[in-house]
Amino acid sequence: MREFWLAYWRSLLAIVKDINILLLVIIGPIIYSIYYPFPYSTEVVRQIPVAIADLDRSSLSRQLIRLADASPDIEVINVVTHPDEIKQALWDGDIEGGLIIPKGFRKHVMRGETAKAIVLGNGAYFMFNRGELLGFSGAVQALSSQFKIEHELKKSVSTAQAQERSEPVRLEFRAASNPTGGYSTYVVPAVAVVVLQQTLLLGICMLLGTWRESRSAPFNMQHSRNRLALVFAAATICIINTLYYLGIVYWREDYPHLGLLRNLLPLIVIFSLTAAAWAVVIGSYIRHRVQAVIYLVPTSIPIIFLAGFAWPVESIPSPLVALSLLIPSTASVQAFLNVDQMGASFVQVLSEVLNLGLLFLGLLLMIILRKNWPSSDNAN
């Protein structure tokens, strides 16, 4: 047991003493914890710049422009007289969408015919398209229901009844999690898990690569007990980093934080152990100090999207889903989101925990059985 702790401390020491490894596994997560949430810190996209082409120039079209301007989703920065001006402004990047109020707009309404306003959504940016649709169609609906209620009033007893009749089935939206629909709240807690896993991976690979290159492992890696000590040392760092994210970063960024410590702690431990064992297994194939850095960085992009928070698991091709279970972050992202952001209990994420547990056991088996490890000839 003494040998185990000695190897454990020597691993930690080796990580802390090498400035470049420290940069990856400790300073990296700290930099990311500030850099990643920062662009999203406004959380929602409001006041999308738009223009309106008013071809009708009537009292009604002006009323619609006022209603559109009042919407928090869009900001009418220009009212033009020709649709081509909208196109030009889109090209110049001055506006991101627009509305066309066609000629005869008011006349149609007054004659008792349906009048149409045309919303031009910017499909090149999905967030803009959604916001423009919400803003403009909200304004159009508001204008429309004024007429509708007026019309209903003629046939109904009271204003209340007219209002009810004008919309017989109402749809109420309630969010069970992320109630404000924040973008940062949606992206960062998921990506954070991948960041923690990938920085640890690159750091441990640099450590093992250096040891192999210069035959300088600070303990005899032929003993599987010492290799396990390395896994536990890496897991220790990962636990501290994860606690920093869940405890400090999420609190500072004001994300919903529903997880109870007794549910979260076992999750943090199993995630960290699996991520550490994963890093050590991959690291054992690394030949030199920077090899993992030049190979593995682009893989973080598919790893993020395989986690199923941005694109649902149900829509990912099944061979990829099966492969993605071999990456610790896939089940971890789901488990952390469910417990911490959505309020699930530990029991509810048992299938994810089981996935991680099996993966951890498999990785441990590889660590114990593999014979080819960095040697310690030149260690002082």
Place this chain on the structure above:
Amino acid sequence: MQSQFQHKVSFITALKRELKYYRYNGRECLIAVAILLASMTSVAWIFSSGTLTDLPIAVIDNDKSALSRSYIRMLEAAPEMHIVKQLNSTEQARELLEQASIYAFVLIPNDFAKDIKTGRQTSIVSWSSGQYLTISSTISKSLRQVTGTISAGIEITSLTKRAESRLAAHVNYSPIQSELRTLFNPYQNYQFFIVSSLLPAMLQMFVMIWTAFVVGRELQANTWAKNLNAGTSIYALITAKVLPVFIIASVIAFACLIWLFAISAWPVNGSLSLLILGWELMILAYIVLGILFTSIASNLATGLSFTVFFTAPAFAYVGITFPQHAMPLIAQVWTYMLPVRSLLRLQIEQVELGAPVVNSIPELLILLGFILLPLPFVIAQIRRRCRTENVGCQL
């Protein structure tokens, strides 16, 4: 003339040395390219379904009337959603929601049918997982459509009952309508939206990291200092060093472009040649930045670490998934420091907006700036590195 000739000779010697390296040690580069291509393929494959369909939801039908059942059938018919369970209690539904077995549930109230028949307003409540933002907003949009349809049907029936002609009832139900015309990517296909911007994001990682690696290794091993002393020009050394990187990256870039615009056949509304030029300039920009980072850093590993910090999270700042104009001012300014942002804006202008060439000139100039502005400093820095390290050797 003499010196020009000498430049040419020293460039060819340097290039021969590079090619020899790739011939005998090409495995390393091959693996890096293979991993990059595997990552790109996975990303394209992840989004291959393009649009979100059959998202699992649940329904709680407290009314159990013919009308509620027909509403449920309409929900089931919507392509975006798929009802996996009919539940009896909200507790059960919330539990499924918390563990992401479903992304939303719809609650049909008691007396749903009765209220409608008696002309009272009734409320359907939908609970969704806002944590899965893209998914829950797709479900909300679909629910709004289905509920709007049933609501309209009911009101038009009610108006016709009150002795209005069917046509008049249609008009009076909704006197003013909005018609959405989504300009560019009209079906809101995610595969095109996200993959076309993730491919350059992955390519920039490879280009900058690989450049920082091949150049940094020479500086680390101090081989360039010896070559410089032997009379090889610094320009020949650098050009020969990065030329293979440029060629490899260009081949990958062309493969991406062919996949996007020939095989997947996404339409290009603007100039394809401008787009190709943009990709090539982006590659060059990251080559220059790669040399810059590695020549400033005190050693290879540090240079590479900073390169990773610069390229890996860049996608968060490019303004594709979260628009630039909604970011805090400092972040908006910082995005201009990322060449991939300029390329992606140019790509959107040329592929989707179909903007005239003149509108994309600013982005081209920014990319050129990334190539030309750091260059004198980069050359000076490498000269300095080679000199000081030489002195270090002699000591």
